[in-house]
Amino acid sequence: xxxxxxxxxxxxxxxxxxxxxxxxxxxxxxxxxxxxxxxxxxxxxxxxxxxxxxxxxxxxxxxxxxxxxxxxxxxxxxxxxxxxxxxxxxxxxxxxxxxxxxxxxxxxxxxxxxxxxxxxxxxxxxxxxxxxxxxxxxxxxxxxxxxxxxxxxxxxxxxxxxxxxxxxxxxxxxxxxxxxxxxxxxxxxxxxxxxxxxxxxxxxxxxxxxxxxxxxxxxxxxxxxxxxxxxxxxxxxxxxxxxxxxxxxxxxxxxxxxxxxxxxxxxxxxxxxxxxxxxxxxxxxxxxxxxxxxxxxxxxxxxxxxxxxxxxxxxxxxxxxxxxxxxxxxxxxxxxxxxxxxxxxxxxxxxxxxxxxxxxxxxxxxxxxxxxxxxxxxxxxxxxxxxxxxxxxxxxxxxxxxxxxxxxxxxxxxxxxxxxxxxxxxxxxxxxxxxxxxxxxxxxxxxxxxxxxxxxxxx
Amino acid sequence: xxxxxxxxxxxxxxxxxxxxxxxxxxxxxxxxxxxxxxxxxxxxxxxxxxxxxxxxxxxxxxxxxxxxxxxxxxxxxxxxxxxxxxxxxxxxxxxxxxxxxxxxxxxxxxxxxxxxxxxxxxxxxxxxxxxxxxxxxxxxxxxxxxxxxxxxxxxxxxxxxxxxxxxxxxxxxxxxxxxxxxxxxxxxxxxxxxxxxxxxxxxxxxxxxxxxxxxxxxxxxxxxxxxxxxxxxxxxxxxxxxxxxxxxxxxxxxxxxxxxxxxxxxxxxxxxxxxxxxxxxxxxxxxxxxxxxxxxxxxxxxxxxxxxxxxxxxxxxxxxxxxxxxxxxxxxxxxxxxxxxxxxxxxxxxxxxxxxxxxxxxxxxxxxxx
Numbered sequence: 001x002x003x004x005x006x007x008x009x010x011x012x013x014x015x016x017x018x019x020x021x022x023x024x025x026x027x028x029x030x031x032x033x034x035x036x037x038x039x040x041x042x043x044x045x046x047x048x049x050x051x052x053x054x055x056x057x058x059x060x061x062x063x064x065x066x067x068x069x070x071x072x073x074x075x076x077x078x079x080x081x082x083x084x085x086x087x088x089x090x091x092x093x094x095x096x097x098x099x100x101x102x103x104x105x106x107x108x109x110x111x112x113x114x115x116x117x118x119x120x121x122x123x124x125x126x127x128x129x130x131x132x133x134x135x136x137x138x139x140x141x142x143x144x145x146x147x148x149x150x151x152x153x154x155x156x157x158x159x160x161x162x163x164x165x166x167x168x169x170x171x172x173x174x175x176x177x178x179x180x181x182x183x184x185x186x187x188x189x190x191x192x193x194x195x196x197x198x199x200x201x202x203x204x205x206x207x208x209x210x211x212x213x214x215x216x217x218x219x220x221x222x223x224x225x226x227x228x229x230x231x232x233x234x235x236x237x238x239x240x241x242x243x244x245x246x247x248x249x250x251x252x253x254x255x256x257x258x259x260x261x262x263x264x265x266x267x268x269x270x271x272x273x274x275x276x277x278x279x280x281x282x283x284x285x286x287x288x289x290x291x292x293x294x295x296x297x298x299x300x301x302x303x304x305x306x307x308x309x310x311x312x313x314x315x316x317x318x319x320x321x322x323x324x325x326x327x328x329x330x331x332x333x334x335x336x337x338x339x340x341x342x343x344x345x346x347x348x349x350x351x352x353x354x355x356x357x358x359x360x361x362x363x364x365x366x367x368x369x370x371x372x373x374x375x376x377x378x379x380x381x382x383x384x385x386x387x388x389x390x391x392x393x394x395x396x397x398x399x400x401x402x403x404x405x406x407x408x409x410x411x412x413x414x415x416x417x418x419x420x421x422x423x424x425x426x427x428x429x430x431x432x433x434x435x436x437x438x439x440x441x442x443x444x445x446x447x448x449x450x451x452x453x454x455x456x457x458x459x
Numbered sequence: 460x461x462x463x464x465x466x467x468x469x470x471x472x473x474x475x476x477x478x479x480x481x482x483x484x485x486x487x488x489x490x491x492x493x494x495x496x497x498x499x500x501x502x503x504x505x506x507x508x509x510x511x512x513x514x515x516x517x518x519x520x521x522x523x524x525x526x527x528x529x530x531x532x533x534x535x536x537x538x539x540x541x542x543x544x545x546x547x548x549x550x551x552x553x554x555x556x557x558x559x560x561x562x563x564x565x566x567x568x569x570x571x572x573x574x575x576x577x578x579x580x581x582x583x584x585x586x587x588x589x590x591x592x593x594x595x596x597x598x599x600x601x602x603x604x605x606x607x608x609x610x611x612x613x614x615x616x617x618x619x620x621x622x623x624x625x626x627x628x629x630x631x632x633x634x635x636x637x638x639x640x641x642x643x644x645x646x647x648x649x650x651x652x653x654x655x656x657x658x659x660x661x662x663x664x665x666x667x668x669x670x671x672x673x674x675x676x677x678x679x680x681x682x683x684x685x686x687x688x689x690x691x692x693x694x695x696x697x698x699x700x701x702x703x704x705x706x707x708x709x710x711x712x713x714x715x716x717x718x719x720x721x722x723x724x725x726x727x728x729x730x731x732x733x734x735x736x737x738x739x740x741x742x743x744x745x746x747x748x749x750x751x752x753x754x755x756x757x758x759x760x761x762x763x764x765x766x767x768x769x770x771x772x773x774x775x776x777x778x779x780x781x782x783x784x785x786x787x788x789x790x791x792x793x794x795x796x797x798x799x800x801x802x803x804x805x806x807x808x809x810x811x812x813x814x815x816x817x818x819x820x821x822x823x824x825x826x827x828x829x
Contacts, residue, residue: 036536043532046492105666107495124664125530126492132529132673250532252489252539312507314489 002028002144003457004450005164005177007151007217009033010040011127011439012421013183014134015095015446016453017143018102020181023454027143028177030166032150032184033212037248038131040185041209041393041422041438044250045127047120048443049436050096051089058109059096061118065089068119072434079430081229087402088428088437088444095443096121103133120436151217154180156224159408160415178457179416181449182406183442186394186422187215188235189247194391197233204296206240206390208254211247213393218423221398226414227407230395230426236433237287240390242297243315252314255385258286259373260309260355261302262344263387265293268327268336270344274300275372278358284433287389298387299330301341303379309355318384326382345376393438397426404449416456418449473553480514480550483541486533493527497660498819499543500527505822512636515557518550519635519808519815522660524668524679525748535747548753554811557634558627561803566752569759573796577766580616580795584788587612599712599778600787606704612791616798623802628810635814643821651816655809658683670740679740686733686764692726693771712778723771730768734761760805767793 004020006013009031021027031038051068052059068089072080100106105124109117116122123130138145149168154161165174187193189211194202207213222228244253258274259282265271272289276282290298307317320326323341327334347363353375354361363374398406398419405413406424421442428441484503487493494500498520506513525544533539556562564572584604591608594601601609643651654660658680661668667675696719703709703719713719738761741754770790777786800806 105664107664122495123492124495124666125526126490126532128532129526129530136674245538248532248537250490251492252486252533254489308507312485312488314486316485 001176002026003178004028004181004453005030005175005179006181006183006450007154007164008040008182008184008421008423009038009131009145009147010042010183010185010421010442011045011131011134012042012442012446012449013181014039014131014138015098015443016181016183016418016420016450017138018134018141019098019447019450020454020457021138021141021143021450023451023458025179025454025457028175029138029143029145030149030151030164030168031145031147032214032216033147033210035147037210037212038135038147039128040213042131042442043128044209045123045130045439046251047116047122047436048092048096048099048439049120049434050092050440052093056093056096058106058117059119059121060109063119068092071119072429072437075432075434076430077432079432081427084400084402085428088441091444091447092440095440095447098447099130099134099443102137104130105133116435151184151220153220154182154217154224154417156221156226156414156417159412161417179418179453181404181453182217182221182398182417182419182423183421183446183449184217184423185210185213185215186397186425187213187218188391188394189213190215193219194235194394198291201291201296201389204388205237205291206242206244206249206253206388207247208238208240208244208249208251208390208392209247213422215394218396218398221406225409226417227399227409227411228396228426229399229424230397230430232396234395234431236284236392236395237291237389238284238392239286239290239298239300239387241313241315242386242388244388244390249390253390255300255313255387256283256310257300257302257306257313257385258282260306260375261300261377261383262341262370263298263300264332264337264340265298266295266332268332268340270340270368271298273368273371275362275370275374277372280435286387287391290387291389296388299332299384300387301326301337301377301382301384303377304381304383305379306375306377307383313385315385318386319381321380321382323382326384330384330386341377344370344374345378348374348376392433393422393425395426395430397422397424399427400424400445402448403452404445405452416453418453420445420449473550473556476546476549476553477511477514480518480546481509483543483546484509484514484517486539486541487543490533492532493530493543496526496530496664497522497524498654498816499547502819502822505826512634514550515554515631515635516815516818518547519554519811520660520819521547521551522658522812523548523749524661524663524670526663526666526669526675528748529669529673542747545747545749545753548749551808551811552753552756554631554635555804555807558630558807558811559623559803565759565800565804566756569755573759573762573800576796576800577763577792580792580799581788583615583795584612584791588788598710600774600783601711603784603787604791609791612795616795620798620801623799624807624810627802627807628814631807631811631814635811636818643817644824647817647820647824650820651813654816654820655813671743678736682733682736682740684733685729686737686761689726689729689731689733689768690764692722693730693768694726696720696723696726712775715775724775727768727772730764731772734765734768737761738765757805760800763793763797763800767797 003025004027006017006029107122107124151166153165161180163176189207240253324334327337347366352361362371404418406417425441533541587608594605661680670676670678699719773786774790777783
């Protein structure tokens with residue numbers, strides 16, 4: 001019987017397991033996915049946001065706690081637990097070093113794809129390489145790892161977890177660990193649950209990450225009365241290529257074309273300002289916008305020269321030499337599309353376009369407006385990409401204190417239950433998204449949960 | 460589960476491999492997580508569309524280290540089924556085949572082609588030996604096969620190799636580009652020479668390679684160094700021997716403790732160790748990282764190198780015994796087979812990769828990526 005049972009197999013779970021084992025506890029990991037799908041959404045991540053007061057290869061310059069916190073406030077609009085957020089920010093440096101000392105390699109600062117080398121440390125090879133390294137470390141340390149092991153219930157009685165039931169190799173099993181770390185993620189792959197807030201629209205969502213984020217443990221704990229945080233109806237969703245697989249399409253299905261074209265729905269109508277702000281800030285609103293359109297689908301339309309301005313898509317562009325031809329290929333009403341493109345083109349200013357930044361090149365007298373990068377769609381071939389909402393993660397989670405202890409309905413900590421990662425991230429990231437912050441929360445709280453669980457188990 | 464053997468499926472014609480590479484790179488180019496591992500991914504990001512020439516260039520930049528496969532969230536059994544090392548190895552075969560028509564036989568029937576080549580070379584050595592004879596009163600192997608016979612045989616095989624390699628490299632330049640400029644600068648050639656000599660891209664961006672599975676190692680780089688530098692030492696020993704013999708009139712054979720003697724012996728042992736190691740790595744790797752066809756094709760060069768090194772050492776040991784004659788014939792034949800196979804087989808990767816590295820160095824410099 002393990003001292004510490006870790007539920008989940010992503011970055012937070014691994015940080016917890018390794019920390020608990022390093023503190024002397026015997027540890028078991030129950031991962032619901034098979035081995036090749038292990039580690040949940042961590043498989044799809046790429047970097048971690050790290051506070052640092054001096055350059056720490058590969059991180060350049062400095063990124064002070066105050067700036068980090070300001071960045072968090074901007075994206076969350078204040079929906080964050082200041083105490084827990086500060087804890088994550090301050091311990092992110094140590095968490096980064098922890099990852100590195102447990103076999104994770106970081107990519108040296110490149111002038112390449114993303115200009116985040118000051119604030120974020122990039123995993124060499126991405127998130128799957130990170131989890132491969134952490135699993136190898138976990139195995140070396142003697143941590144027991146069970147794949148295809150789905151936890152059915154975490155039984156809470158008298159302020160403590162009595163036993164844990166799980167399904168493995170077709171059998172029903174149970175364990176009585178001394179302490180439990182719940183690091184089993186959100187419920188973004190559970191379309192039925194999403195449907196409670198989104199109705200039928202949820203069926204048309206693409207789940208960008210793992211299909212194993214079913215939220216079973218989260219729901220089980222909520223049903224037993226633990227305190228929750230985060231809006232249960234909210235999720236982080238972006239616009240992805242509509243041809244993306246229903247699950248696990250990951251990073252490559254996202255489309256960055258929107259600022260350089262127009263977006264129309266199935267009626268060939270525009271419905272939102274495509275040039276509202278610089279793309280990273282607006283990236284996350286388009287999932288929701290498209291979710292509200294009929295059939296949860298839309299198309300971004302631009303011309304050939306514009307395609308050089310955004311990251312290539314993993315799917316081929318839909319092309320035609322005329323707008324009529326394009327409308328036909330998309331199944332849109334050709335006169336309606338020609339009309340909307342015509343009125344958009346007529347509203348574009350003659351000059352002032354600059355793809356490098358907010359150019360103020362706005363349409364005149366158009367509703368909705370395009371506030372930046374308004375350039376006519378005029379040079380054939382004409383290009384379209386189909387869009388649908390792609391859900392990344394959910395915000396609803398369990399409430400924890402700074403020792404990662406899960407709180408019950410009366411805000412008293414459950415005696416031997418800890419949480420880390422997406423299952424508790426909603427208290428810190430209540431809204432929006434900050435690149436590499438999810439991994440910071442997972443690593444910091446993973447370490448805290450592991451250490452605290454080990455201490456609890458050994459006393 | 461692991462994707463079809465495209466080379467075998469299409470009868471060693473590369474259209475399927477090229478199409479698969481194009482599909483895969485379109486997905487890689489939207490991801491780019493692997494950009495820190497090697498030159499392929501930074502080179503890929505300079506392009507948005509991939510013509511055959513681009514695919515062949517990228518395939519020859521790929522050293523098959525597999526770090527990108529183990530790091531890939533889209534690797535099989537994911538429905539995207541991305542397997543860059545395997546796909547690239549199949550495109551490389553297509554590039555060898557486009558450079559030299561005889562390559563198809565080495566791809567389709569590697570064992571048969573290698574055996575045929577060895578047999579033909581034994582016959583050729585015998586022919587020269589019978590026609591030109593041994594040196595009367597010649598020492599060591601010159602008594603078995605005279606100076607003229609040896610030179611005539613050597614020139615025949617080396618002439619074929621040099622002609623073939625030159626044609627192959629020129630053809631590669633024609634079908635892999637670069638079409639837009641005259642060629643890399645001197646500085647890019649120098650940088651490529653450094654990258655090739657150190658096998659920089661068998662380093663996985665500083666972590667090593669997935670040579671034997673999920674853990675990282677530098678085994679492939681070590682074995683390749685032993686094999687390649689051992690080969691260079693043997694080549695130097697032979698060249699030095701020729702200089703001693705023809706210019707300094709110090710006739711072969713040379714004692715163990717002499718520069719050619721030491722270079723040849725140490726080089727031969729290194730080659731045996733290196734080729735054995737590389738054959739072992741091929742043996743333990745599964746179909747998930749390469750196809751049986753590409754493995755057999757690659758192995759045929761390793762086997763020729765191993766035979767050449769082993770018979771070279773045997774030749775030394777047989778000095779003054781009756782086995783010298785067969786040992787010498789086998790050694791010369793294996794060197795001949797190796798030389799003739801060079802422009803047709805896996806050896807071409809040395810030239811193509813060097814051209815690809817130089818082109819990549821030039822692209823980086825011109826776009827100021829460094």
